[in-house]
Amino acid sequence: MAQEYPLDPKWYEIIGEIGSGVSAMVYKAKCLKISAPNSSSIVAIKSIDLDQSRADLESIRLETKTMSLLSHPNILRAHCSFTVGRRLWVVMPFMSSGSLQSIISSNFSSGLPEPCIAVVLKETLKALSYLHDQGHVHRDVKAGNILVGYDGVVKLGDFGVSAPVYDINFDSRLKEIAGTPYWMAPEVIHSHNGYGFKADIWSFGITALELAHGRPPLSHLPPSKSLLFKITKRFRFSDYDNESSDNTRKHNTRKFSKAFKDMVGLCLHQDPTKRPTADKLLKHVFFKNSKSCDFLVKNLLVGLPSVEERFKMSNYNSNNNKMIRVSNSSLGSSSYNSSTTTPTIEEDETGVFEKQRRVSGWNFNFDGFQMEPVYPLGLGQGHPDGSKRVRFRAELVIPNKRVDLDVFSSSSASPSPAFSTPTEEQEAVVRVEEDPYLDPDPDPEGEEGVVDRGSVMCGLVALRGSLDDQRKNVKELISFLGGEQSLGGETKEEQMVDVVERLRGELEQERRKNKELLMELEFLKVIVSGGPQDD
Amino acid sequence: MKGLFKSKPRTPAEIVRLTRDLLVQFDMDTIRESKRDEKMVELSKHIRELKCILYGNSESEPVAEACMQLTQEFFKENTLRLVINCIPKLNLEARKDATQIVANLQRQQVQCRLVASDYLERNIDLMDILMTGYENTDMSLHYGSMLRECIRHQVVAKYVLESEHLKKFFEFIQLPNFDIAADAAATFKELLTRHKSTVAEFLSKNYDWFFAEYNSKLLESSNYITRRQAVKLLGDMLLDRSNAATMTKYVSSRDNLRILMNLLRESSKTIQIEAFHVFKLFAANQNKPADITNILVANKSKLLRLLGELKTDKEDEQFDADKAQVMQEIASLEPKELA
Numbered sequence: 001m002a003q004e005y006p007l008d009p010k011w012y013e014i015i016g017e018i019g020s021g022v023s024a025m026v027y028k029a030k031c032l033k034i035s036a037p038n039s040s041s042i043v044a045i046k047s048i049d050l051d052q053s054r055a056d057l058e059s060i061r062l063e064t065k066t067m068s069l070l071s072h073p074n075i076l077r078a079h080c081s082f083t084v085g086r087r088l089w090v091v092m093p094f095m096s097s098g099s100l101q102s103i104i105s106s107n108f109s110s111g112l113p114e115p116c117i118a119v120v121l122k123e124t125l126k127a128l129s130y131l132h133d134q135g136h137v138h139r140d141v142k143a144g145n146i147l148v149g150y151d152g153v154v155k156l157g158d159f160g161v162s163a164p165v166y167d168i169n170f171d172s173r174l175k176e177i178a179g180t181p182y183w184m185a186p187e188v189i190h191s192h193n194g195y196g197f198k199a200d201i202w203s204f205g206i207t208a209l210e211l212a213h214g215r216p217p218l219s220h221l222p223p224s225k226s227l228l229f230k231i232t233k234r235f236r237f238s239d240y241d242n243e244s245s246d247n248t249r250k251h252n253t254r255k256f257s258k259a260f261k262d263m264v265g266l267c268l269h270q271d272p273t274k275r276p277t278a279d280k281l282l283k284h285v286f287f288k289n290s291k292s293c294d295f296l297v298k299n300l301l302v303g304l305p306s307v308e309e310r311f312k313m314s315n316y317n318s319n320n321n322k323m324i325r326v327s328n329s330s331l332g333s334s335s336y337n338s339s340t341t342t343p344t345i346e347e348d349e350t351g352v353f354e355k356q357r358r359v360s361g362w363n364f365n366f367d368g369f370q371m372e373p374v375y376p377l378g379l380g381q382g383h384p385d386g387s388k389r390v391r392f393r394a395e396l397v398i399p400n401k402r403v404d405l406d407v408f409s410s411s412s413a414s415p416s417p418a419f420s421t422p423t424e425e426q427e428a429v430v431r432v433e434e435d436p437y438l439d440p441d442p443d444p445e446g447e448e449g450v451v452d453r454g455s456v457m458c459g460l461v462a463l464r465g466s467l468d469d470q471r472k473n474v475k476e477l478i479s480f481l482g483g484e485q486s487l488g489g490e491t492k493e494e495q496m497v498d499v500v501e502r503l504r505g506e507l508e509q510e511r512r513k514n515k516e517l518l519m520e521l522e523f524l525k526v527i528v529s530g531g532p533q534d535d
Numbered sequence: 536m537k538g539l540f541k542s543k544p545r546t547p548a549e550i551v552r553l554t555r556d557l558l559v560q561f562d563m564d565t566i567r568e569s570k571r572d573e574k575m576v577e578l579s580k581h582i583r584e585l586k587c588i589l590y591g592n593s594e595s596e597p598v599a600e601a602c603m604q605l606t607q608e609f610f611k612e613n614t615l616r617l618v619i620n621c622i623p624k625l626n627l628e629a630r631k632d633a634t635q636i637v638a639n640l641q642r643q644q645v646q647c648r649l650v651a652s653d654y655l656e657r658n659i660d661l662m663d664i665l666m667t668g669y670e671n672t673d674m675s676l677h678y679g680s681m682l683r684e685c686i687r688h689q690v691v692a693k694y695v696l697e698s699e700h701l702k703k704f705f706e707f708i709q710l711p712n713f714d715i716a717a718d719a720a721a722t723f724k725e726l727l728t729r730h731k732s733t734v735a736e737f738l739s740k741n742y743d744w745f746f747a748e749y750n751s752k753l754l755e756s757s758n759y760i761t762r763r764q765a766v767k768l769l770g771d772m773l774l775d776r777s778n779a780a781t782m783t784k785y786v787s788s789r790d791n792l793r794i795l796m797n798l799l800r801e802s803s804k805t806i807q808i809e810a811f812h813v814f815k816l817f818a819a820n821q822n823k824p825a826d827i828t829n830i831l832v833a834n835k836s837k838l839l840r841l842l843g844e845l846k847t848d849k850e851d852e853q854f855d856a857d858k859a860q861v862m863q864e865i866a867s868l869e870p871k872e873l874a
Contacts, residue, residue: 007711007712008711050759050760050763051759051803051804051805057717057760057763057764058721060717061714061717061718061721064713064714064717065676065714065717065718068676068714069627069631069676071627071628080712080713080714081712081713081714082711082712082713083713083758083759083760085759086759086803088713134631135590
């Protein structure tokens, strides 16, 4: 190694903060030992609080080890890492243009020009191809993890999931689910057999959409909702339609080449085995005449605020958003990511639910260049929608005992081929439940506005009942018709819906308990603080 | 491109032989400078092929028969020594492949025997070479991984434990380079926890010097990570039934108690919780020596307050129960006359 970076904090002078998360910070710093007036004396330092970090030392060890054993021009490799008190400092090359996510939110809010996208994706794909060849899965491919240097060099960063690098807009708590919801492949959410290489390809496809439209599909929903939606697959959605109509038109009028759409379509195939490998994708015609990194310098990086400035801006914005979120939830209404889109979404959701149609999967809409839902053929008419709605409003006693989750044991004997084990299913749902942003209020007919929790619970219980009935009906119908082909995955989904509803109910109860306890605490505080004054 | 149309694929044993021939040439430095790059490419290719046989690739799973042939041929001669010697001469990708091959071979059986174990028993000095990895930044992660795989075999672990190498771990664990220090710590832990009977025997024979070093260098280190890992490992060792004798001895020493009480007072919660798991053994000991009792009595109120405030992040019934028991024990203690 030509340049040894010192393993002592005294040799680094912190210049400014460029990223932050729950247990990690990222700084821009100058290495004082590297005297030559070249750019490599400027570094990025990721500082992880080891005492707070959820990850245990063993996984941090494996992550930094993996990182230091990788060597590829498109992968961000650490110079070195050492501990400073309770913190682990990972010293990395400073990528002066920051992440694509931050470039987009600063200068290209409605997406990048297609030739730029091609360069970025091609470089990213080279990194993925190398990683996969090495037997590693990245698990968190997204624009926030694709970094650009001053010279237009593109590198894939943030290997591992313990803390974010340069990724400033998304709450890192989400990373506990290994990956960030919007970009996660369906099979990752549905089963926990773990990530395959093909899950990275899916995330890569979502990243392509993110670069094209300025944000990932579904991102108008709080992160956990995106997960839930994918799991239940029962709501109609078309992400970019949910924008206010002006924006939508602007998006839709943008033209993308057939090659680009075709490439993304291949990545977003529902069946992981049908998605191409990274190697194969590199040969796709979309990348054939892709430009050089200089092209990015001229077309992407001109007039870009510095990483530090962008970090300050985004911090300011996200603080504002957080405040809005808090005020929303304290009012008892649902908490959405951004205040401006809230009315549209609620309206939309309500309207959508009226249709009561099931979605059997997501298709990539080739012409619209978006993800769109798939409705099962022929079944729509068979659904007893009317009865469901009546049942929904029926009064039911809230069961205060947790209902046994073992609903799968009976049905796992069913011939459904794509069945995962009960524990996996539960795990999947429980993970979702842990999410701090989980919106416990699934109120599908929210047109009345604020609904109290009791009635929501009733609604949930009723919904569960009706789902059970529905499943029975559908099963009967299937056996009556003697056909099972199209429904392999459906029973599984129904189970998921079931469990999700039940867990929501439980969460709701927990929240109420929590609220009561908080009140009690407040009360006690008042008493305690009042005490000495009286004396 | 001439390899493209080869009709017969090579057998695993043939690839092992080709690899070995090249390794010999690199090891002896008998290759002309002009041929060097070419031969290195060839060697890297063979190493990659061996890895694919053992691990499979995206198209195929490994085949047991092929793995067996490979293993047999590999250990028939001194291939492992050649690989270890030549690692510094290989490029990064070949080094990683070779490390994975060595790791995998430790688990391969031929006629129900772990041939690697037999081989290492005869070539135990290879561990001395692997140990030098921790002194060399470029080699540490490769040699470190290999070493950790080799000590899966009891004979090898016993050798490393009883050699002078063990003392070096107290230094390696605290090296400033996190990658190397963490790797050394992982190996150290493996050495002291994997083979129960070997560890128990080692600890009772080497109690005095080992725990003197352990306390002063690790538990009282100024390095947060070192203290955190050391107190965790201490708990793992003492709570293991096979180390009961060592545990009894450890919790009868007032010096040890003092160190643990200091760790219990740390500002880091992670360390506090781990320290509690060792501290509880002092309190729960039914035959506490008088001086231990008296220290606990003298610090009764402080300890009870401290323990009362100590809580795990997630609910942990076992921890809560242990804590209640320890607090009860301490609360009921009366001073004892020193013998």
